[in-house]
Amino acid sequence: MAPPSQEAPVADTPSQRPIKRFSASIVSVPIFVAMLVDETTRTFAIVNAVAQLTLFLVVACLPAWRTLRMSYVDIAWPWGLTVLGVQVLVLGELSPFTAVIACFYLVVGGRMGLAALTLWRAGEFDKELPRYRFQRLRWKRTSLGSERVDLVAEVLVQGWANCTVLAVPAALAVSADKPAFSAVTAAGFVLWACAWALESTADMQKLRFGAASAKAGVKRSCDAGLWKYSRHPNYFFQWLQWTAVVVMCLPELVDHFGRTNLYSAALLAFGLVGCSVSMYWCLVSYTGAIPAEYYSVQKRPDYRDYQARTNMFFPGPARTPSRTAR
Template structure:
């Protein structure tokens, strides 16, 4: 029942997208696209290999699907609609191409191999044990389809709410949100590149250079900020949804919009992001405990002394 309750908010927001006349068309197409994508790219190979890692292939390409659905189902290709679609395409393609490289590198297709599962999903197995979940096959499918449900619901809300508002004028708010998204996208890429250069340079220990000096996970932070920018981008279009649908559906869409930010925050800090990454970093790097004591985990901030502690 715990897992059913965790899926309920996503399901309610998904239903709201399907019931709102302005978002129903793209929501149905997106639902079909996510089901097909997650079945073929994650659920089936996940069943054969018992690897959750396939979700890292399905979910970014699911963002690409949201962007394409937004473009091809819009009644009118306004500047805001095209802009929000392109943000999804850019985010999804960037992570999706990386996931394909990792698929080849780790050989996730190998039946029965447990050594190639990504560390964050090995950490998930520890959670399953603590929570008393005994069926590995069911747990793998739950993790995969929870993300699929998120792609079909809360993560699609910003795009479909913007696209449904074809009378929206351009404003300073729109451009500010778009600039915030672009800056966050670039800074996430910079953080990843800084980490790659550190590793490629043969340096041992923990990367504390560049953006990593101010946050232990700057790539995660700026990924989260991209979603906050999308929420801000969609906010001015919410009043138009109130005029076209019922108060209950409008309330669910509004909650879904903010839940998109919350979902990414929890995922990136606790579920499959910072927490499992740090669990293994502490065991691999002797200097990581000091890094934890002097550097904020998520939100960038000044370097601290060990006595002050960290976020």
């Protein structure tokens, strides 16, 4: 597939309604309902919803309303993941399985949360981050009528994800009855550990490349190390971590089908798959690769050539411009 167009997003036609903008959130409503209906996940669903709403209102919604910047959601969302990890430890039966699921949320959320706090303290949130400036281009025909309302709504979309699709592994861990650490769970854990290490490696490679470029006084596109094989290896390995947690939870999902009603179990299965699918969509289209590249081609003269020879998301060998892939 050819590199994505770097033109501004095409606005929806006048007949399209703002509800289309939140279709992914609407689709995930049955997942939350399933957690409420299932008595093994009901308490978790309620406690988590209250915790996430409180966190997002205080950390992101109120600052967004006051400053007209939604970048603060980069603090709220990852710390919302750590809240999920804490709930697994508090509400679940302590076992190797629940421990690794809690560890996943605490490590993934804590890493990004601490990085976001570092950026905030350095003043990076005094201006809107590019990926959230990009969102405004998408709101032209789907606005709710007020910039402040638009901002708060977008913030709550991420909070809702922490209550639904991204909470399903935690819900399965909390509801586990005599959870066992199976070979499948172990394989998922190894995959997660490798993906986490490779994401960290990609981030460090880009930091070193950026420092060297700044020292040389040039603007260059990073193609060192893992960036030689993917334009966004950090995003790819972040997505792979969410795919790994899906694998870790598969044995418990199968067991869940035998302990609860088919409706709830099927919707939790849908939500578990949604962890991987929704993170792919987010990291490619929503706040990830495509928004980043919209600005990269404007800032770096060599970026289009980098696009022509390097896959956007899935790692692969360098190619000639005639051999394109996503």
